[in-house]
Amino acid sequence: MNKKWIGRAVLYTIAIALLVGAFFSLPYYITKPGMAKELEPIIEVEGGYKEEGSFMLTTVVMGQANIYTYLLAKISEYQEIYPLSAIRAEEESDEEYKVRQLHSMSTSKLAAIEVAYKKANKPISFEYNGVYVLSVMDGMPAMGQLEPGDRIFQVDELNFKSSEEFITYVGDKQAGDTITLYFERNEKEENVTLPLKAFEADQTKVGVGIGLVDDKEIIVDPEVTVETSDIGGPSAGLMFSLEIYNQLVKEDLTKGYNIAGTGTIDVNGTVGRIGGIEQKVIAADKADAEIFFAPNEDGAANSNYLAAVQTAKDIDTKMKIVPINTFEDAITYLEALKQKEE
Template sequence: MNRKWMGRILLYTVAIALVVAAFFSLPYYITKPGMAKELEPIIEVEGGYEEKGSFMLTTVVMGQANIYTYLLAKISEYQEIYPLAAIRSEEESDEEYKVRQLHSMSTSKLAAIEVAYKKANKPITYQYKGVYVLSVMDGMPAMGKLEPGDRIFQVDELTFKSSEEFINYVGKKQAGDNITLYFERDDKENRVSLPLKIFEADQTKVGVGIGLVDDKDIVVAPEVTVETSDIGGPSAGLMFSLEIYNQLVKEDLTKGYKIAGTGTIDSSGTVGRIGGIEQKVIAADKSDAEIFFAPNEEGAADSNYLAAVQTAKDIETNMKIVPINTFEDALTYLEALQEKEE
């Protein structure tokens, strides 16, 4: 075989190896700074007030590593590498992880609406729709029959309003008993009969092997629409609540500033820790945010706030980092803020 053909074979081999390496996933996830996204275009309160400035959520970009992205992250200052187990358990499929992230966003959105409407003294009620399947356990009757994202709205003859009612009903039965589940998937109603089985982890309990949470809608007046189809996770809760509240009240809390931030929120208005705070500070700075709200975690030594302050110092931004423990903290800061000069 002449050298010309040997060279071609070597070239083809290298090319194939490079392509394979690009598609070969490693057991790591890579995160890097995402963007800061204005909330006014994706949140609309019916008849809501307009604002001069803006509230913005911040994001990180995350994906499973291949050889190239792993090596790049190793030499990049603001890219982080996480082992697979730090993001999702070995038993959790990609689909289950995606469903969990979307449900976390949905729960965060409901809490943000509740906090904002309560503060604005607007009426709130809940409409319960059943239970939402988050995961399906291997070796249990539901495997292959139910999927993450299914909404169960009836078991046998019982229509229920919470996961607690569902669990109590099933818990009174015995291993080997059959139950019929009525559920919705892709806007179509289905039903399946399954035998109950004892859980290996808890021999005192029986079930079909699903992880579940309440599925409910919040009913408010005026109506609010929050478009989150391309956003996952709970970290936008605080900023959601501020944007919704700002559209509900006459006073413009932005005072003309671009205000970014992050933090989970619960129905009591408590702001919680999130991941990727350093990357979110960078995303906010790139979008010219002037103020950044960071979870203070009641002054914890390793709080998101302190990490955000350090990152702001490292990148030499003029963006002001503000510690936030609660929704009320954010309102207090904004109400005392001077109007931005034109």
């Protein structure tokens, strides 16, 4: 009987250890190859032109490590381990990180639309709705009162049109003054009155302790819809801009090829560095992409492009890696591309 109970105790102990190992988070993030996702189904320009080939964004899968995923990443060739500080800002909560990633995607999407419509000589205007709260600082008045994702649309009697207007208005006041913020949370309007406090890092500046980003809508003709509810971060900017532009113009720039890629984009069309380039090359290769656009970073020694070329060599893919500095670089390459033979 004692041996039986001892055996059960050992099994229970092992089961508990396995459970703890699965749910106990380590201070690391693990990334691994994700997928290449065709953009035409998630981007729709009203009355837009169709394409023979496809533009694809590429993703990585990322999550906080537990004991098992950490050990697996250690022995996996294309899984990367990052300390928490390399992913999240100091004192940034998981919720704040998620909100920041979603708003990075939103900003990237707006820039991609602006770049594509300007190139196609289509009209653009903006409608400002206020600012979003990205983060809340510990020890400041907003802590416990505002949350990441709140949309502030009015401060006192001021209906401001940008984060700069908000910051200027608050910055003209003094520590101890109060302001009333009107905001929307979960589709309900609320307000809160808060005192202003000097920032610990700079006693000459006052605020309530929130990080902000503009909430604005871009108005274009024809209308465009970009469904990105399940995608975070800014790295799809370049590929968004190419898909949108391709639907705006009659010439099909895909020329029948499956074209994947990655890279941030700003309103000037500059393509920027992203993380996980090696894993995205693998994702594109698995999706049978024939061409891959990689940020060239003006020929930097450690550019995404060079890392992508090395990965393509390592996995022995026939996919062509193309260096891209700007949106115009990508357009020039595509316009010179020969039509794919059937």
